[in-house]
Amino acid sequence: MYSRVQRDACIACGLCQLCAPELFNYDAEGIAYYRPDHNQGTTPIPPEQLTAFKQAYRQCPTGAIKRQTQPFPPADKKST
Ligand code: F3S
Structure with a gap:
């Protein structure tokens, strides 16, 4: 599983x-x-981090x- 933050959708909720x-x-x-990987989305989520990832994924209020x-x-300017 790979991840990246869609930064123009992030509201910095934390x-x-x-x-x-x-x-x-x-x-x-x-x-x-x-x-x-500094938001490139090319480094897999480490298996031991998947549970934490799912929590973050579900909690993000904007789906970023x-x-x-x-x-x-490759990232465009909005996503890096
Ligand atoms: Fe932004 Fe969502 Fe995190 S709004 S700070 S990516 S929980």
Whole structure:
């Protein structure tokens, strides 16, 4: 499973980092990104982090956390 934050949808609520601090962090403006690969979406979620990931995924109020089984394509400016 791969993940990336759709950053133009993030409202900096902070829940994902509380649920999964290994997977999500914030930039200087409080907008989240996927930590393992700086929001490229090409590094799989470590198996031991999947439970935390699911909690973050479900809690995000805007659906900004994306997931898919294949690596994400190269990021455009909005998603990095
Ligand atoms: Fe943003 Fe959702 Fe996390 S709004 S801070 S990606 S929980």
